[in-house]
Structure formats: structure tokens, C-alpha cells
Amino acid sequence: MGVGATVGGEILRLPGPVARAIPDRGLFLSAWLLGGLYAGLCALSFAELATRVPRTGGLTRFAEEALGPFSGFLVGWGDFLASAFTVAAYGLLVGELAAGLGVPGSPRLLAAGSVLLVVALQWPGLRPGSLVQDLASAAKGILLMGLALLGLFLAAPGEHPAGPPPGAGPVAFLGAMQLVIFAYDNFYAPVYFGEEYRNPGRALPRSLLGGVALVTLLYLTLAWGLSRGLSHGELAASAFPGEELGRRVFGPPGARIVAGILLLSLFSGMHATALIASRILFALGAEGLAWHHSTDVNRGGTPTTGLAATALLALCGLGLPSFEKAVQFMSPFVLLNYALCFASLLVLRRRDPHPPGVFLAPGQPLLVLLSLGGSLVFLAGSLLSEPRLAAGALLLAALAGPVYLSLRRWRRLPGAPQGPGQETGKGPPRW
Numbered sequence: 001m002g003v004g005a006t007v008g009g010e011i012l013r014l015p016g017p018v019a020r021a022i023p024d025r026g027l028f029l030s031a032w033l034l035g036g037l038y039a040g041l042c043a044l045s046f047a048e049l050a051t052r053v054p055r056t057g058g059l060t061r062f063a064e065e066a067l068g069p070f071s072g073f074l075v076g077w078g079d080f081l082a083s084a085f086t087v088a089a090y091g092l093l094v095g096e097l098a099a100g101l102g103v104p105g106s107p108r109l110l111a112a113g114s115v116l117l118v119v120a121l122q123w124p125g126l127r128p129g130s131l132v133q134d135l136a137s138a139a140k141g142i143l144l145m146g147l148a149l150l151g152l153f154l155a156a157p158g159e160h161p162a163g164p165p166p167g168a169g170p171v172a173f174l175g176a177m178q179l180v181i182f183a184y185d186n187f188y189a190p191v192y193f194g195e196e197y198r199n200p201g202r203a204l205p206r207s208l209l210g211g212v213a214l215v216t217l218l219y220l221t222l223a224w225g226l227s228r229g230l231s232h233g234e235l236a237a238s239a240f241p242g243e244e245l246g247r248r249v250f251g252p253p254g255a256r257i258v259a260g261i262l263l264l265s266l267f268s269g270m271h272a273t274a275l276i277a278s279r280i281l282f283a284l285g286a287e288g289l290a291w292h293h294s295t296d297v298n299r300g301g302t303p304t305t306g307l308a309a310t311a312l313l314a315l316c317g318l319g320l321p322s323f324e325k326a327v328q329f330m331s332p333f334v335l336l337n338y339a340l341c342f343a344s345l346l347v348l349r350r351r352d353p354h355p356p357g358v359f360l361a362p363g364q365p366l367l368v369l370l371s372l373g374g375s376l377v378f379l380a381g382s383l384l385s386e387p388r389l390a391a392g393a394l395l396l397a398a399l400a401g402p403v404y405l406s407l408r409r410w411r412r413l414p415g416a417p418q419g420p421g422q423e424t425g426k427g428p429p430r431w
Helices: 002-006 015-021 025-052 059-067 069-100 107-122 126-153 170-184 200-229 232-237 241-250 252-286 304-317 323-351 366-385 387-398 400-410
Strands: none
Touching (some): 015 241, 025 170, 069 387, 126 241, 170 323, 200 232, 323 387
């Protein structure tokens, strides 16, 4: 799950816009290294949070446990929206690639078909969905690493500019880091399945840290291979740099080979992200923070209402203008959730510094403060680089307040007014 949810094919698409924002080879590679270091730093804190609160649902559970019901709802609200629209963003790329390979149908129609295929594979239950995810993650990891090594050793080195042109600066770098962070995002995917592990205290830290290490190695090798096999100008101008690299190595058929690898990667990412999104809504429903049918689970273990809602929102998200704009729109949700989770860890550590059976991240509280500070810096960068998109995302996040107050009114949440008979637990919910 850690590799499958993180590596969704972005590394074959996003190096182009990152290179346009960071027109220097050394800084370009440094951005991907910085993204891996930041993900590793965050993974240590998430590993401790996940073993302190080993419950299905992930980030919303951490915030609720430490900061209260509203914080849990705010994180779950943003996390579900970001996850569902990530499925849509992947679907847009799938439709674009499939149409380019000659598959009949318009790109948007093919994108909708890919979303529905993910639902069909996950609906029967956890075991079939897990098998699909394992096979797809292993296959795409091997194929992407093979492409990276071919770029390093077989492609003719491209010419690179001596340095960045006038105008490139810190704001452009921070803007590019939004795309890099999105490429690494979902490294914490294993935390959404806390109650589905036999031994979460052992398995969760290994999943998180091992997954980040593998993804960082893969991304750095691919970024290095792309920057060596293509000139920086070619890299910046290409919509799919991976296809161009395949063409350099194998000739014209190489682009189609890489497009096939990218389709597999995107489908695996869609599959993993839909697994996550359905469990976020399940967790909110279990705490009375969503429609009570959000906790419906079929015999195979699939949260059916959560999966259906994810698919519906993803299909609506196919109206987004482009993959890159979708990433920039989701970035504030992700970074705000990071910040609230790291604040939650500080609170939980203060309450109980050394609970038994919990993975304790080293270097506390400095490590979690660094993670929190990094999240706030990157959030500020998103506001500066794409102010309209970031403002729209923050406005949508702010709607969590009125929605939560409405839920307090209609369901028996902490602080909600009690109806007749509800104070004794004998009356029906007001929902």
C-alpha cells in the first residue's frame, strides 16, 4: 500500500512542470531529494501516531483522539476530498494516455471507465482488492526502476544549461515543491488500515519507513535518469518526459512501452487511493460525523457507502481542467492535514510520553517540530505560488465548520442538544 498509493505515475509526468519551475539540473534533483527527506521525516511521526491510535481511518482518528471531534472532522473532511479528487486526477491521465494509445472513446469517457473499473475490483472485498494492489505495485516498481536504469546507462546524455535563467527564485522553488510533495504524498497509506493488521505495533512502522525508502530510491533514480537522458529544455517542454526517454532508448516503440507502464502505475495509484478514501468516510461515520450508512460494510470487508461516495465524487472531479491544476488545488488540504496531525502527536506525547507497545519516533520533540514547520512553509508556498487555487481550497476547508455544526444539531455529537429520550439512550437519533 505504501508504494502502490504513492507511486501513481506522477514521476513520469511531473518532472516536466518541476523542471519548468526549477530550470537548473542540480536544483531539480535536489527538489526530489528534499521531497524524500521530508516524507521520511514525516513518516517517523506518522509511525508513532499510527501505533498510538491503531484504528482504521487514518489521519482523522489521530486528530480526533488528540484535539477533539471538530479537529477530527476537519481532517477527515479535507482528507476525503483530497483522496477522491486524487482518484479523479489519476483518471484524467488514464483517459489521456489511453486515447493516445488508440483506445476507442473520448479521454473523459475513458477516465470515467477507469474509475468504475476500480470500484468493480474493490467491491467484492478486501482480499481480491489487496491481491490486485500487491501485483500492480510490484510490477510497476520493477518496470519504473528498469526505465530509470535504462535512462542512466543507455540514453545519450542531453545538454544542460549552466544555471537558472533570470526570475527563478524561492517562490518558484516552493511552487515546484507542491508538485514534488504530491508525488510523495500517500506514503502514510498503511495508517488507514490500523485495525486490519495482526500486529500494528510492528507492521505499521516497517510499512511506513520501508515504503518511503523504496519510493525515494525509485524517484531519485528516475529523476536522475530523466535529467541525464534529456536536456533540461526538453524535460521542461515535455508533457510526458518518461515517454520521451523511452523514445530515446528504444526508438518510436519506446514511447508506447512507457505509456503502458504509466497506465499501470496510474491504475495502481487510483486503486490504492480509492481504498483509502472509502475508509476515511467509514471512520467519520463510525464517530457519528457522517451519514450513519457510511459504516456499511459488505461480507468481503469493503466499506460500500464509502466506496460509492468516493466514485461519485471522483466522477464529478473529472470536470477539473488538468492534472496539474488538480494537484495544486489539493495541496493545501494535504499540508493542513499534515500540520494538524503533527500537532496531535505533540498533544498525545504530553499526555502519555511512554505508552507500552508504541513505536516512539527518535529525536522528539525536535523531529515533529521540524515536520510541522516544513508543512507550514510549504503551505505558505502554495498560497504564494497559486493564490487563487489555494484560496479556493482553504474556503472549501472552511465549509467544514458549518457542516459540523449541522451534524451536531442532527446527531448526538459531543455538545449537541439532546432530544426527548436521547439523554437515556432510549430515543432514536435525530438524523
